[in-house]
Amino acid sequence: MENETKLMSVRDAIIMAMSEEMRRDESVFLMGEDVGIFGGDFGTSVGMLEEFGKERVRDTPISENAISGCAIGAAMTGMRPIVDVTFMDFIVYMMDNIVNQAAKTRYMYGGKGQIPVVFRCAAGSGVGSAAQHSQSLEAWFTHIPGIKVVAPGTPADVKGILKAAIRDNNPVIFLEYKAQFNMKGEVPLDPDFVLPLGKADIKREGTDVSVITYGRMLERVMQAAEEVHESDGVNVEVVDLRTLAPLDKDAVLESVKKTGRVLLVNDAHKTGGFIGEVAAMIAESDAFDYLDGRILRLAADDIPTPYNHILEKAMVPSVERIKKYILKLVNKR
Amino acid sequence: MSNNNAVQMLLCRIILIYAFPTKILRKLIMAKKKTSETALSKEKLLHMYKLMADIRYFDNRVNQLVKKGKVPGMTHFSVGEEAASVGAIAAIGEGDLITSNHRGHGQTIAMEIDLNEMMAEIIGRATGTCKGKGGSMHIADLDKGNLGANGIVGGGMGMAIGAALTQKMKKTGKIVVCFFGDGAVNEGTFHETMNLASIWKLPVIFYSINNMYGISTPISSVINIDYNYQRACAYGIPGHFIEDGNNVMDVYNKFEELVKYVREGNGPVLVESLTYRWYGHSTSDPGKYRTKAEVDEWKKKDPLVKYSKYLTDNKLATQKELDAIEKASKEAVEESVEFAFNSPEPSLESAFEDIFAP
Numbered sequence: 001m002e003n004e005t006k007l008m009s010v011r012d013a014i015i016m017a018m019s020e021e022m023r024r025d026e027s028v029f030l031m032g033e034d035v036g037i038f039g040g041d042f043g044t045s046v047g048m049l050e051e052f053g054k055e056r057v058r059d060t061p062i063s064e065n066a067i068s069g070c071a072i073g074a075a076m077t078g079m080r081p082i083v084d085v086t087f088m089d090f091i092v093y094m095m096d097n098i099v100n101q102a103a104k105t106r107y108m109y110g111g112k113g114q115i116p117v118v119f120r121c122a123a124g125s126g127v128g129s130a131a132q133h134s135q136s137l138e139a140w141f142t143h144i145p146g147i148k149v150v151a152p153g154t155p156a157d158v159k160g161i162l163k164a165a166i167r168d169n170n171p172v173i174f175l176e177y178k179a180q181f182n183m184k185g186e187v188p189l190d191p192d193f194v195l196p197l198g199k200a201d202i203k204r205e206g207t208d209v210s211v212i213t214y215g216r217m218l219e220r221v222m223q224a225a226e227e228v229h230e231s232d233g234v235n236v237e238v239v240d241l242r243t244l245a246p247l248d249k250d251a252v253l254e255s256v257k258k259t260g261r262v263l264l265v266n267d268a269h270k271t272g273g274f275i276g277e278v279a280a281m282i283a284e285s286d287a288f289d290y291l292d293g294r295i296l297r298l299a300a301d302d303i304p305t306p307y308n309h310i311l312e313k314a315m316v317p318s319v320e321r322i323k324k325y326i327l328k329l330v331n332k333r
Numbered sequence: 334m335s336n337n338n339a340v341q342m343l344l345c346r347i348i349l350i351y352a353f354p355t356k357i358l359r360k361l362i363m364a365k366k367k368t369s370e371t372a373l374s375k376e377k378l379l380h381m382y383k384l385m386a387d388i389r390y391f392d393n394r395v396n397q398l399v400k401k402g403k404v405p406g407m408t409h410f411s412v413g414e415e416a417a418s419v420g421a422i423a424a425i426g427e428g429d430l431i432t433s434n435h436r437g438h439g440q441t442i443a444m445e446i447d448l449n450e451m452m453a454e455i456i457g458r459a460t461g462t463c464k465g466k467g468g469s470m471h472i473a474d475l476d477k478g479n480l481g482a483n484g485i486v487g488g489g490m491g492m493a494i495g496a497a498l499t500q501k502m503k504k505t506g507k508i509v510v511c512f513f514g515d516g517a518v519n520e521g522t523f524h525e526t527m528n529l530a531s532i533w534k535l536p537v538i539f540y541s542i543n544n545m546y547g548i549s550t551p552i553s554s555v556i557n558i559d560y561n562y563q564r565a566c567a568y569g570i571p572g573h574f575i576e577d578g579n580n581v582m583d584v585y586n587k588f589e590e591l592v593k594y595v596r597e598g599n600g601p602v603l604v605e606s607l608t609y610r611w612y613g614h615s616t617s618d619p620g621k622y623r624t625k626a627e628v629d630e631w632k633k634k635d636p637l638v639k640y641s642k643y644l645t646d647n648k649l650a651t652q653k654e655l656d657a658i659e660k661a662s663k664e665a666v667e668e669s670v671e672f673a674f675n676s677p678e679p680s681l682e683s684a685f686e687d688i689f690a691p
Contacts, residue, residue, distance in 0.1 A: 029502070055502060060529065061525075061528060061529060061532065063525040063528065063529055065491065065521055065522045065525045065526075066491060066494065066522070066525035066526045066528065066529040067529075068491060069490060069491010069492060069494065069495060069522060069525075069526060070491055070494045070495040070498055070526070070529060071495060072491060072492055072495055073432075073480070073491055073492035073493060073494060073495020073496040073497075073498070073499070074495035074496070074498045074499045074502075075495070076475075076480060076492060076495065076496065077430070077480075077495065077496045077499040077500075078499055078503065079495075079498070079499050079502065079503075081495075096485055096488060096522075097488075097491050100484070100485050100488060101483075101485070101488055101491070101492065105473075105481065106687055106688070106689070106690055107466055107687050107688050108463060108466055108467040108471040108473075108481075109462075109463050109466075109467060109471065109473045109475070109481060110461070110462065110463035110464035110465075110466050110467065110687060111464065111686065111687030112463075112473065112475050113473070113475050113690075114690035115690075116690075145688055146688050146689065148689075169689075169690035169691065170689050170690055
């Protein structure tokens, strides 16, 4: 069991992580719209109602304000709720509870109480769901002290990071990507497979360029890295942040110092996006002195997500564009 | 209007009439209550008087400090509203919880907070309830079941139903009282939390303390019904009215009934009491929107005077005993002021502590 893995989708990794934690700890429960008989709007709780019953797999009305407030109050008083936000865009209706209540309560109360709650958000575009169902809003939350923000990019990391988020004693915003619920990978079956929050993972060792990314873009960055290696012999180091808040600054700076070149990639809008913060952090640090070129960012265009699939696809960094930027950095083309 | 709609409207009206008798009926009921003997011990009755006196003298003293420029931030006073909080909290039990509201001093003191620490918090010192990081709007006392006041109007309502969900899931038998002002009733969270609590039958008392103004805006200009408790029928839960929220025994008696109802697993209730704040909304409010005559009229309905009259008329306490309580309250408040101003400012390093739980 300890080292056993199984090929499974992100969706199944999410179900596995939640189910294991619910078996382990009575106070963990899932709530949200359509989590019960429907099995989640993206199928991320299929079978859980049958195993845990409707007390612990709680269908709610379409009431994001009440759902988020209720989860926070339950968390403050000894439960460990997981909220299925469904589309991340709907979190806008939860903002007071997350930003003004959950993030600040412990601080305002002088260190008393804790709010162990996870908000699982289906982020990103790629499924033709247009402007109100396609956003990646992580930067809104990384801006607020008191909230942890995580965005794993492989099925194994989804399991390990989600379990860590559930066990963490603070509010955690967990990004999962609509376009990647079916993405498959080997996932450890060990029910104690938990990854640390606040630790980046070097997904590919390299010497020429550091590409810093997270979440949905990891898959494309990995592909781009392999392809430029094949075509141009460029050796890319891929730094997968996994956790945006807290940010593993050391891992980022160490990689930058090693390669001297940086590209940052995410699928959220460029302006005010989280990678801008990472870029600034690099520019302010002593790693700046190691740079052999400009710090480049590749992000979604600053437009609402269009419905048309050609326009939608063009808005987000592609493998081709990532490759282009990598080669630009090493002056190969 | 379709037949179905007509039937629904009629049902809603019948519920309204049934659940909320007319003023005359209400007065008859209140009159009956007033003459009935109270089953409360003398000790408890006097303790309620002490808490009301504590609120009065504490907030009066904070007001004086504000005028002298000694309070570094915003405060909202509970003077005039003492009975509305004390009567409710006196009726809940050990281990029951509350969420307080924007005007939280009254509830916080009624939940037996340490006055020294509360004063130190308002003055912003390291010894304060929240180490000087919360101030007047964020005083909480989790160990005693006070989940905290809130700077966001209606902000505690979600927390209240969540705390109630915990009680239900863990089968603790405890209940939650969710305090909010009339200002919160038009926030979306009011509707969403009342609805969720009602469908899940959560053990929570939604308690609107109606002091009739949201800063300068009279409640009558922002709701299209007479009273907010009438909205209960929209959620299929009972609505209750405490017409004289300045009468602590009226508040207590109503809450005793509601606490029992909610604890028995019948789901939430909505209750509203009428009261009045003597001072402005916050320290910066000159109160131009109210006439002096109106304020004076309400000062005649002083909750402490009412309660002392009740206690002495019914020979439940002597004036001498009440005077002694008031004297002790004033002394306790003075001691809290001394404690607060003799306390250190928080260290600069402390600003970076307590953000995340370990």
